[in-house]
Amino acid sequence: MINxxxxxxxxxxxxxKYKIVDNPNQKYFELGLYNGxxxxxxxxxxxxxxxxxxxxxxxxxxKVAKDIMVMKVE
Amino acid sequence: xNVAKKNKIIALTGNPNSGKTTLFNALTGTNxxxxxxxxxxxxxxxxxxxxxxxxxNQQVEIVDxxxxxxxxxxxxxxxxxxxxxxxxxxxxxxxxxDVTNLERNLYLTTQLLQxxxxxxxxxxxxxxxxxxxxKIDLKLFEGFLGCPVVPIxxxxxxxxxxxxxxxxxxxxxxCLIDTKNKSCYVSDVKIPYDEFIVKEIDALIPDINxxxxxxxxxxxxxxxxxxENDPFVIKLVNDFxxxxxxxxxRDILLEKAExxxxxxxxxxxxxxxxxxxxxxYSYIKGICRxxxxxxxxxxxxxxxxxxxxxxxPFVGIxxxxxxxxxxxxxxxxxxxxxxxxxxIFFGGLFIDGFSVLLTNINLPEWLxxxxxDGIGGGITTVMTFIPPIFFIFLVLxxxxxxxxxxxxxxxxxKFMHWLGLSGKSIIPMVVGFGCTVPAIMATRTxxxxxxxxxxxxxxxFISCGAKIPVYVMFAxxxxxxxxxxVIFLLYLTGFFLAIITGQIIKRLAFKGEPSEFVMELPAYxxxxxxxxxxxxxxxxxxxxxxxxKTILIVIILLTMINAVPIRTNPYTGENxxxxxxxxxxxxxVFIPMGxxxxxxxxxxxxxxxxxxxxxxxxxFEALYITEIDTFDGDWSISEVYVEAKDTFLxxxxxxxxxxxxxxxxxxxxxEEYENDMLINQKRQFKNIHQVIAYLLFILIYAPCxxxxxxxxxxxxxxxxxxxxVYLTILAWIVATIYYxxxxxxxxxxIWFCIAGIAFAGLLVMFDKIKIDISSEIKxxxxxxxxxxxxxx
Numbered sequence: 001m002i003n004x005x006x007x008x009x010x011x012x013x014x015x016x017k018y019k020i021v022d023n024p025n026q027k028y029f030e031l032g033l034y035n036g037x038x039x040x041x042x043x044x045x046x047x048x049x050x051x052x053x054x055x056x057x058x059x060x061x062x063k064v065a066k067d068i069m070v071m072k073v074e
Numbered sequence: 075x076n077v078a079k080k081n082k083i084i085a086l087t088g089n090p091n092s093g094k095t096t097l098f099n100a101l102t103g104t105n106x107x108x109x110x111x112x113x114x115x116x117x118x119x120x121x122x123x124x125x126x127x128x129x130x131n132q133q134v135e136i137v138d139x140x141x142x143x144x145x146x147x148x149x150x151x152x153x154x155x156x157x158x159x160x161x162x163x164x165x166x167x168x169x170x171x172d173v174t175n176l177e178r179n180l181y182l183t184t185q186l187l188q189x190x191x192x193x194x195x196x197x198x199x200x201x202x203x204x205x206x207x208x209k210i211d212l213k214l215f216e217g218f219l220g221c222p223v224v225p226i227x228x229x230x231x232x233x234x235x236x237x238x239x240x241x242x243x244x245x246x247x248x249c250l251i252d253t254k255n256k257s258c259y260v261s262d263v264k265i266p267y268d269e270f271i272v273k274e275i276d277a278l279i280p281d282i283n284x285x286x287x288x289x290x291x292x293x294x295x296x297x298x299x300x301x302e303n304d305p306f307v308i309k310l311v312n313d314f315x316x317x318x319x320x321x322x323x324r325d326i327l328l329e330k331a332e333x334x335x336x337x338x339x340x341x342x343x344x345x346x347x348x349x350x351x352x353x354x355y356s357y358i359k360g361i362c363r364x365x366x367x368x369x370x371x372x373x374x375x376x377x378x379x380x381x382x383x384x385x386x387p388f389v390g391i392x393x394x395x396x397x398x399x400x401x402x403x404x405x406x407x408x409x410x411x412x413x414x415x416x417x418i419f420f421g422g423l424f425i426d427g428f429s430v431l432l433t434n435i436n437l438p439e440w441l442x443x444x445x446x447d448g449i450g451g452g453i454t455t456v457m458t459f460i461p462p463i464f465f466i467f468l469v470l471x472x473x474x475x476x477x478x479x480x481x482x483x484x485x486x487x488k489f490m491h492w493l494g495l496s497g498k499s500i501i502p503m504v505v506g507f508g509c510t511v512p513a514i515m516a517t518r519t520x521x522x523x524x525x526x527x528x529x530x531x532x533x534x535f536i537s538c539g540a541k542i543p544v545y546v547m548f549a550x551x552x553x554x555x556x557x558x559x560v561i562f563l564l565y566l567t568g569f570f571l572a573i574i575t576g577q578i579i580k581r582l583a584f585k586g587e588p589s590e591f592v593m594e595l596p597a598y599x600x601x602x603x604x605x606x607x608x609x610x611x612x613x614x615x616x617x618x619x620x621x622x623k624t625i626l627i628v629i630i631l632l633t634m635i636n637a638v639p640i641r642t643n644p645y646t647g648e649n650x651x652x653x654x655x656x657x658x659x660x661x662x663v664f665i666p667m668g669x670x671x672x673x674x675x676x677x678x679x680x681x682x683x684x685x686x687x688x689x690x691x692x693x694f695e696a697l698y699i700t701e702i703d704t705f706d707g708d709w710s711i712s713e714v715y716v717e718a719k720d721t722f723l724x725x726x727x728x729x730x731x732x733x734x735x736x737x738x739x740x741x742x743x744x745e746e747y748e749n750d751m752l753i754n755q756k757r758q759f760k761n762i763h764q765v766i767a768y769l770l771f772i773l774i775y776a777p778c779x780x781x782x783x784x785x786x787x788x789x790x791x792x793x794x795x796x797x798x799v800y801l802t803i804l805a806w807i808v809a810t811i812y813y814x815x816x817x818x819x820x821x822x823x824i825w826f827c828i829a830g831i832a833f834a835g836l837l838v839m840f841d842k843i844k845i846d847i848s849s850e851i852k853x854x855x856x857x858x859x860x861x862x863x864x865x866x
Contacts, residue, residue: 026345030181032178
């Protein structure tokens with residue numbers, strides 16, 4: 001039921017809001033990408049994404065984004 | 075009885091870019107470098123509290139630490155910060171929290187609170203947060219954190235007195251209560267972790283209690299870190315043979331922790347580190363809900379709108395290239411009129427005027443020449459290089475203050491990855507435009523050892539500020555119409571050679587993939603006039619002081635050494651000094667790149683340049699002067715000033731025109747840029763290809779001793795030696811190949827072959843050299859706890 005709405009962050013669409021459902025990486029979790037936080041993708045290229053979490057903006061590698069599962073927030 | 079106690083030590087810690095160094099400057103009255111990008115501070119800096127009142131006969135030492143997001147360290151700069159907080163047991167921790175980004179900043183705060191050390195929390199940028207409508211219930215906040223909370227604006231120096239009050243109040247070990255506010259400095263806050271975690275910690279504490287207390291660490295925190303499988307804590311247990319002499323007992327303890335981790339994983343189906351972090355964030359969210367009278371909302375900011383344009387794939391790289399080009403164009407073109415003014419006015423003052431003065435007091439001619447032309451000329455030379463350096467530092471400071479630097483990492487990541495590096499490596503390289511030493515230090519922010527070492531290898535290809543005087547001197551003299559363009563092309567050549575080197579070393583010495591990087595993008599700030607100029611002035615002051623001393627010392631030493639003959643040349647009958655002797659002995663090595671046999675001064679200058687690149691200019695000043703006419707006309711300061719002013723105004727008109735019409739010739743700018751020394755220098759270089767080859771050699775060859783020393787400290791003896799050998803031989807190869815292509819003769823084929831063999835030798839060196847890139851290195855400044863220093 002939930003899985004249908006889950007996508008990896010790397011497939012997130014620009015300028016849409018997502019909620020992090022599962023981030024398995026402690027380092028990025030500690031940076032504020034914790035489960036339940038809302039995230040917005042501003043830019044992407046084939047290596048990185050620029051994301052907004054709260055007031056923070058990060059460059060995040062696509063490889064890392066593949067492992068972070070998110071759900072679109074309507 | 076007044077007894078001097080040991081210094082009180084105060085640690086400033088917080089997230090990167092939260093304003094720690096700004097607060098450090100406010101507390102200590104110093105002007106440490108700040109910038110609007112994460113990673114400006116890569117080592118701990120100390121200063122003393124700037125107060126007229128002595129605190130209990132103690133000096134208060136303030137330590138500014140590199141920024142960290144948590145007490146789990148991933149890079150060397152983070153390790154330095156964490157190591158200090160944990161090992162050095164400061165008397166007070168000041169945790170600087172960027173209140174505009176409260177949740178993320180409080181993550182570190184919750185970890186620090188659990189260390190159970192005296193601490194205050196400073197809410198920085200309160201003014202900005204209030205403008206954004208954020209209101210905080212401070213009393214409630216203090217209650218939640220269990221330690222004093224001080225609202226401040228480090229930039230505006232608001233709240234500094236209150237921090238000083240707390241620094242004065244905190245004492246160890248008898249008084250941990252803020253007498254004014256009756257609040258406690260050592261928090262007893264309990265973060266409501268998952269019950270399974272608490273149970274496992276309670277089970278571990280009896281086993282680790284002794285070791286934690288011996289290390290002045292809180293047992294709960296220590297146990298928590300063991301469950302996180304933190305390598306730092308695991309290492310402590312493994313290495314502390316004094317506390318747990320029995321290897322088997324240590325293994326049992328580690329096994330217990332491992333079993334606890336496995337049990338937690340089975341119960342919760344989550345990684346324990348994530349579970350603990352989740353507990354902290356749940357607690358933080360709860361606090362924020364209670365204390366924020368108006369919640370912080372996510373909205374599209376002006377920075378986001380700017381980034382939409384500047385981070386666009388078709389705009390990003392061209393914009394970056396334009397920024398770099400404009401930096402040189404402005405620096406060289408705009409500095410031209412100032413150079414002329416300084417040359418005419420101060421040259422008139424320090425050389426001609428000084429010469430007249432010395433003549434009037436009847437000093438011997440040799441002394442007049444030494445003082446007026448040597449020292450006076452040296453001072454004038456140093457001063458003429460201030461304008462281009464100033465403009466370059468100005469642009470660099472503007473970039474750093476604006477927040478653009480961090481964006482460059484994103485823009486250049488693809489390119490850097492192709493080079494074998496991560497995008498984050500571009501930041502040390504941009505810092506390298508100023509000086510190679512801080513650029514090498516800036517590699518500490520790179521988490522992967524391979525990326526660090528590779529970046530250290532490539533940083534010297536970015537010409538530092540000290541090379542600018544050399545480039546300007548040659549470019550203005552030999553390419554007056556296109557001086558700016560020539561200097562820009564030199565920088566581009568350095569960049570191009572960095573690419574080639576990157577391609578080579580990633581295949582031979584640094585095999586493997588560059589690491590992925592995460593980087594915070596700070597909000598753009600319109601740089602303040604004061605901030606940019608202060609930052610520029612600090613760098614310029616450093617340059618003037620260093621270059622002034624170096625150039626003057628070189629001029630004096632070389633003039634003196636060159637005045638003492640050691641033998642008479644049997645063939646020419648000329649008196650040889652030690653410099654001419656050594657210079658002539660080495661010069662044949664440089665003949666393939668166009669240095670002629672009698673141009674030994676150029677060779678000596680290269681050797682001198684090993685000590686400091688700007689010293690090359692001083693060496694030229696001392697060695698190319700062959701005949702000096704002492705000034706014997708009527709000298710008037712007002713005439714000199716009028717001439718300098720008129721020239722300045724005329725040149726400024728031309729310079730502004732050339733900025734508006736960039737392709738127009740600016741030859742008027744450089745026509746004054748000639749003197750005896752430069753005319754002689756011009757004579758010794760017979761054609762422009764000799765000059766270009768010589769400049770290429772200067773661009774590439776070994777960095778100065780300070781940079782070599784830092785490379786040695788940061789990357790080890792092997793890499794520093796490889797770098798020195800590689801750069802010097804590569805410089806010779808490139809200069810030789812260029813020169814022989816430009817003036818092709820039959821002999822050129824032999825030089826091409828020798829250059830080819832030398833290049834092959836370099837490839838073999840990289841292939842055979844075994845540089846350890848597997849484990850992280852420890853710079854000397856990191857103090858890991860050992861049994862010895864724990865006893866101390």
